[in-house]
Amino acid sequence: MDALQKQVQQFGEACREAGLKLTHQRLEIFSELVRSPDHPSAEALHQRLRKKIPTLSLDTVYRTLATFARHGMITKVETVESQGRFEVTLAPHHHLICSRCNTIMDFQWPSMDETPLPETVKEWGRIDNRSVVAYGICKNCLGG
Amino acid sequence: MDALQKQVQQFGEACREAGLKLTHQRLEIFSELVRSPDHPSAEALHQRLRKKIPTLSLDTVYRTLATFARHGMITKVETVESQGRFEVTLAPHHHLICSRCNTIMDFQWPSMDETPLPETVKEWGRIDNRSVVAYGICKNCLGG
DNA sequence: GTAGCTGCAAAGTGTTTGCAGCTGA
DNA sequence: TCAGCTGCAAACACTTTGCAGCTAC
Numbered sequence: 651m652d653a654l655q656k657q658v659q660q661f662g663e664a665c666r667e668a669g670l671k672l673t674h675q676r677l678e679i680f681s682e683l684v685r686s687p688d689h690p691s692a693e694a695l696h697q698r699l700r701k702k703i704p705t706l707s708l709d710t711v712y713r714t715l716a717t718f719a720r721h722g723m724i725t726k727v728e729t730v731e732s733q734g735r736f737e738v739t740l741a742p743h744h745h746l747i748c749s750r751c752n753t754i755m756d757f758q759w760p761s762m763d764e765t766p767l768p769e770t771v772k773e774w775g776r777i778d779n780r781s782v783v784a785y786g787i788c789k790n791c792l793g794g
Numbered sequence: 795m796d797a798l799q800k801q802v803q804q805f806g807e808a809c810r811e812a813g814l815k816l817t818h819q820r821l822e823i824f825s826e827l828v829r830s831p832d833h834p835s836a837e838a839l840h841q842r843l844r845k846k847i848p849t850l851s852l853d854t855v856y857r858t859l860a861t862f863a864r865h866g867m868i869t870k871v872e873t874v875e876s877q878g879r880f881e882v883t884l885a886p887h888h889h890l891i892c893s894r895c896n897t898i899m900d901f902q903w904p905s906m907d908e909t910p911l912p913e914t915v916k917e918w919g920r921i922d923n924r925s926v927v928a929y930g931i932c933k934n935c936l937g938g
Numbered sequence: 939g940t941a942g943c944t945g946c947a948a949a950g951t952g953t954t955t956g957c958a959g960c961t962g963a
Numbered sequence: 964t965c966a967g968c969t970g971c972a973a974a975c976a977c978t979t980t981g982c983a984g985c986t987a988c
Contacts, residue, residue: 671962673968693952707970712953714968728872728927732977733952746918759912768903771928774890775936780928783872784911786921815987817943837977851945856978858943876953877977 657684657738661723668721678703679714680723680738689727689735689754727754728783744782750791801828801882805867812865822847823858824867824882833871833879833898871898872927888926894935 661680665672682699683690690698696711715736718724727735729747735754742763746755762782771777805824809816826843827834834842840855859880862868871879873891879898886907890899906926915921 671967673962675969691952705970708952709954709971710969716954726874728874730870730872730878732876732878734874734876746915746921748919749922755918757912757915757918762906762909765906765909767928768901771890771901773933774899774901775892775930775932775934777890777928777930778893779930780926782924782926784915784921784924786919786923788919789917790919792919815941815943817987819944835977849945852977853946853979854944860979 654681654684664721664723668723670717670721675703675706675710676714678706679711680718683724683736683738687756689737691733691735693733695736728781729754742779742781744784746784746786746788748788748791749785750787753788755788798825798828808865808867812867814861814865819847819850819854820858820861822850823855824862827868827880827882831900833881835877835879837877839880872925873898886923886925888928890928890930890932892932892935893929894931897932899932 658677658681661677662672665676670676678699679695682695686695686698692708692711692715695715696706696708699706699711715724715726715734719726719736722739724736725739727737727745729735731752737756741758743756744759744762746757747753748755759782767777767780802821802825805821806816809820814820822843823839826839830839830842836852836855836859839859840850840852843850843855859868859870859878863870863880866883868880869883871881871889873879875896881900885902887900888903888906890901891897892899903926911921911924
């Protein structure tokens with residue numbers, strides 16, 4: 651069984667646990683997100699899925715993504731753009747955003763994940779997760 | 795001369811350098827942002843400024859913020875919400891966001907600022923800036 | 939005097955919602 | 964069967980734009 655199949659199977663279990671019905675649309679939306687390393691927006695996902703499910707409506711994509719996010723199955727990525735971007739919830743990782751073409755790339759930074767936060771932050775409240783967002787220009791856009 | 799006055803004076807110089815006209819509206823919008831530690835949205839700024847300048851229009855606030863951001867005088871903060879949030883460009887700092895009440899707090903983390911990024915990131919392209927975004931629940935919302 | 943800024947109104951874009959019919963468990 | 968999901972269309976919220984008059988330089 652390949653990685654995608656495994657993730658889709660886990661998805662089925664997660665739905666059952668969360669009391670969510672496992673519909674065709676939900677399965678396809680999730681699979682597409684697993685296959686998409688580029689953090690697509692709801693609109694982008696809808697475009698891609700229409701080829702496979704022509705009747706799929708954009709508002710279902712929005713609703714489904716919101717549902718998944720509420721159950722922690724996917725994560726809404728923080729960006730400066732107004733459009734939300736989504737990704738499947740995985741191991742802790744960070745984001746590189748190209749200011750020119752707006753692509754988002756993941757990267758790992760284990761030593762950072764283990765560095766304790768400053769004392770002042772602990773006084774603020776409870777931290778659930780944290781990630782680094784780095785802005786710059788990717789090699790493509792630099793013309794390299 | 796207090797800190798606010800100083801910052802406003804520097805603002806005047808920054809405008810001249812950038813070739814921007816120093817209008818009443820621009821000055822007030824900038825001063826309000828300097829006075830606002832809570833990273834207000836365009837809408838919020840407009841609300842606050844209306845008391846002082848009743849004729850100020852919301853689209854001028856949007857346009858002005860975009861102009862300031864284009865010239866690096868202010869920064870648009872990355873959040874998961876759809877609304878953009880702004881702050882005056884200052885020393886490097888990071889953000890704590892309360893998932894419950896959506897307030898944004900700044901914090902310093904100098905040791906993190908100096909930690910070099912992983913090698914893989916250097917291959918991606920040029921990094922201009924980076925910051926940590928931490929999500930959690932603030933003490934207020936925890937009921938503490 | 940003139941380039942550029944502002945206010946107004948209208949349009950755009952991304953997202954959410956109400957409803958009626960459909961469907962997975 | 965029936966709670967809950969989907970598609971449709973309409974509403975919404977935030978942001979941008981075209982235009983004519985106004986203002987800082």
